[in-house]
Amino acid sequence: MKTSIFLLVALSGTVLCIADGRVQNFQNQHIISTIPPGGCDDLIANRNIRDNNGNCKRKNTFIIGNFNQVRTICDPSNRINVNRNLYESPYDMTSEEPCKYKNLDLKDKKVTIKCENGLPVHLQETKRQGF
Template identity: 35%
Template structure:
């Protein structure tokens, strides 16, 4: 009987090691966060960048007023939910170090497409809400250097 448990135990251990990254991909709030706010390697970071990204990410029906794209490594962003972030307010965490960001602001006019955006880029500490160790919301109202 002990001989037959060996392979089963091996499958269980390997399965538990491989599961966490898969669960992160299945988390709908984390996936939405990535869609709305993550762009690893931006091209441009100007007004055209904002207009293209907002359209590609389906943030233009209606035109979203403000949206920030965080550039860099996904693992560094996730780490804000742990050791690389500090509590901020009641339910948020602020990054220990600044991230490269591009903020897109709707320039006004109609809330219907075509949407026009003004880009501003720089580095700043970001404030996020976390759930199950994953970022699920970026607080656009906090701009911390």
């Protein structure tokens, strides 16, 4: 019995660490306050943003804002898909994509993100208003 309780506590801590890592990864890959003077190429290099295989990403979206602003998207009132735990921003966000080749300022976009425990962990999609 004592072993089971210890294992449950140990596994719970592991899950929290993984979730924290996903939140930090989301923040590193997608949230910026402004585009730096060196542009997105430098930003991607400095943050070491890669795809799941460790290669350069063909496209990356940056949400211009701060973490607390983006976190508000995870409010239950913004949920659009319960099964996939997806939320959509209730207001337009400014983003930049794709950064490897050129910067495109795409204003007035909605972002759909996956949230876990009220925190953003994955950028699902971006879409322009009216599409």
